[in-house]
Amino acid sequence: MNSPLSIIISREYLERVKRKSFIITTILMPLFMVGLMVVPALIAVFSSPEEQRIAVIDNSGVIAPRLQNSAEVNFQTVALSIEEAKADESFNGVLEIGKHIVDSPSDVRLYTHGPASMMVEQYISGQIESDIEAIRLARYDIANLEQILNSIHADVTLSTMRIDKADEETSSGLSYGMGMAMAFILYMIILMYGQMVMTSIIEEKNNRVLEIVVSSVKPSVLMAGKIIGVGLVAMTQILIWAGIVLSFTVWVMPLVISSVAGSDADFAAVLSQLGNAGYVAMLFAYMILFLIGGYLFYASIYAAIGSAVDNIQDAGQLQMVAVLPILIGFILAPSVLNNPMSGVAFWASIIPFTSPMVMMARIPFGIPAWETILSLVLLYAAFIGLIWLAAKIYRVGIFMYGKKPTFSELIRWARYK
Template sequence: MSQSKIGIVIEREYMERVKKKSFIITTILMPILMLVLMGLPALIMTNIDASITNVTVIDNTNVILPELKDSKSIKFRPATDASVDSALTREGTDAVLVIPSGIFDSKRTNLKFYSNGPSSVGTESDIINQISDIVEAKRLKAYNIDNLNEILESVQPDIVLTTVRADKGSEESSSTAFSYAVGVGMTFVLYMFLLIYGQMVMTSIIEEKGNRVLEVVVSSIKPAQLMMGKIIGVALVAVTQMIIWGVLLAAMSAYLLPALLPADAMADVAAVQAGNFDQISDPSNIEMIQAVGMLGDAGHIISLVALMTVFLVFGFLLYSSIFAAVGSAVDNIQDASQLTSFAVFPIIFGLIFALTAAADPMGSIAFWLSLFPLTSPMVMVARIPFGIPTWEIILSLVLLAAGFIFMVWFAGKIYRVGIFMYGKKPSIKELIRWVSYK
C-alpha cells in the first residue's frame, strides 16, 4: 500500500512539470540553442567585417615601417613628424605606434602604442607579431650566411602528435582536447540540473507548507514517503530531459554531421576511426579529425549521456534530499537562503574541482574527489570522456549510492519534524536535535 502512495506522489510531481510548456520548449530548443551558441561566434567573425584601426607609425629605425603590411583590421601610415601629440590629433588617426631606434640591439624592447580609444587584442597581437618577424629577419640577415632562409626552413620540423589509446585491447584514436571540452560541458550541464531541479524540490515543499497542504497530505502518507515521492518525481523529470537530449545529440552526430562535412573530411574521419592514420590527407589537422570522429560516433555519445544520466540521478537524489530538508525547515524562500549553502557550496566546489579533473583526469585530486559523494557527480563526469578505468566509475557510483542512502535518512529525520514547524527559522543546533528524535 505504501508503495502505491509513493507512486501517486511521484506521478503528480512528474506530470505537473512535464506538461508545462516551459519544459517542452526548453527540452526541444536547448540542444538547438547550444549549437547556435557554438556556431554563432564563428559565423559572426566570418561574415561581419572587423573595425579598421588607422595606426600612425613613428619609426625611429627608418627600416621597420616599410616592412609593415596592412590587414583587414589595421592600416599603417607614416608620421609627418616625431611628435606623438601632433600625430594623435591628425585626422583619421586612431592610434600612434612608436618604434625605438635600439630595437635591433636590445633583447627586450618596450613599444609604445598610444590609442585614442579602446584597442582590440587582435590589433595589438598583429602589431607585435609583425614587428617580431621583421626584427628576427633583420638580425638573421646580419650574420651574412648564404641561403639562410632556406636552411632555416629545411631544419624546421613539422611534428604532429597523434594520441592513440593502447590500453583498451586495441589501438583507439583519442582526442584529448575534445574529451576536455565534452567533460567540461557535461559538468556544467550536471551543475545546472542539480541546482535548478534541487531548488525546485525545495520551492515545492515551501509552497505546500505555506498553504498547509502538507498537514492534510501527511494524514494519509508518512512524511518520509512523501519526501521520497517528491524527490523521485522531480528526478524523473530531469532524466526525461536528459534522455531526449541524448537522442537528439545521437541523431545529429549520426545523420546531421556527416551531411554537413565534405566528402574528403569524412574520408579522413573514417581513416582515423579505422586506425589508418597514414591515409589522412592533412596530418596537421589530426586533432580536429579525431574530435569530429568522436563526435560522429553515435554509440560513444549515447554511452556518455547514459553515464551522465546515472550520475545525475544519484547526485540529484543526494542533493535534493538536502534541499527537501531545508524546504521543510523554513516557511519562505528568504529564510532558506542561509541553509541552502549546505547544498550549494558542495555543488560549486564540485564544479571547480571538475575543471581541474578535466585538465588532469588521472591526478590524485581528480581520483579522490571523484569518489567523495558530494563532489563525485561532477568530478567523475568530467573524467569519463577520457576513458578512465571502469572499476573507478563503479566504485564512485557505489559510494555515491551509499552517500544518497545516508543523506535520505538524515534529511528524512529533519523533514518529518520540519513540515509541522512554523514561524521561526531553526538554528543548526535545532536541526541536529530534530535528527535525534525517535
C-alpha cells in the same frame, strides 16, 4: 496508473512541465549555449573587418618594401611629411619608421584616427619584427640562407596514446573539456532540482495543503512521489536538451568540420572523437546513472530539510548540509581534471557526497571500470539509507510549525515511532 504514488508523480510532473517558465528555459537554454559557441565563429567568418589603410613613412628605407598587406591592413608608402599624412583623412593611420630601426627596434610609431585595434597593432609589430630579424640575419652573409631557414622550420602536433588502453589515441584537452562540462551539468541539475524539491515541500507545508494530502496517502508516498516527479521533470529537460544538441551535431557540425578540416589538426581530432558514437553513448549513459543517483541522494536530503522548516529563510543553515558537498564536488573538479589519478580524485569520486560530480569529471580520462561501478553502487546504497532516514524526518517534520529545528532535533525525529 491509479496507485496513489503514480497519481502524485503525475501531478508533480504535469504541474511543472506545463508551466511557461519550464517551456521557456528548456528551449532557450540550449539556444543560448549554442549561441555562445556559434556567434563568435560566425562573426569571425562573415564579418571581414574593414580594411585599414596605413600610410607608411619609412625613414630607414628598408622596411617599407618588405611590408606585406593582409585582409585587414593595407600599407601604402607615401612621400608626405608626417603632418601632411596625419591630416589626410583617407588613411586610418600613419606608421612612422625611424631611420635606425634595424638597430633600435623601438624607433617606430603608429598614429591613428580613433582607437587602434589590437589585431592591427599586433599585425604591424609582427611584420616589422620579422623584417628586422630577416635584415639582421642577412648581415651575417650566410650562403643559402633561405634553404636553411626552410629546412629548419618545424610544426609540431603531439599525439598522446594510452599505454594501458591498447594505444588508443586520446586527447587530454578533450577529456578536460568533457570532464568539466559533465561535472558542471551534474552540479547544476542536482542543485537546481534538489532545491526545487525542498521549496515545493516548504510551500505545501506553508499553505497547509500537505495536511489534506496526507489524509489520503502516507507521507512517505507523498515524499517519494515528489522526488520522482521532479526528477522526471529534470530528465525531460535533459532529454530535450540532448535532442537539440544531437540534431545540432548531425546537421550543423559536418559543416563546421568541413570548414575547419585541415586548418587545425588538433581540433579535427577532437571533432572526430566527438563524432565517435560509442564513446559519446558511453559517457551519456554514465552521466545519466550518476545524475539519477546524485539527484536522488541530494533530493532526499533536501526533502528532509524542506519538511523541517516553515520558510526558505529558516532552511539556510540546514541547507548547508546539502549545498556544501555539492559545491565541494564541483570545486574539486578542476584539480581532479589536472590530476585524475590522484588520491584526492579517487576518494572524492568514491564517497557518495562528492562522487557524482568528481567521478563524472574523471570518466573521460578512462579510469578503471571497477572504480566507476564501486562509486555507483555506493551512491545508490547511500541513497537508500538516506531516503529511509529522510522519510522518518519528513513524517514528523511536516507537522512541526513555528520553530526552527536544529540538526540534532532532526535526528531525534527520525527515532520517533
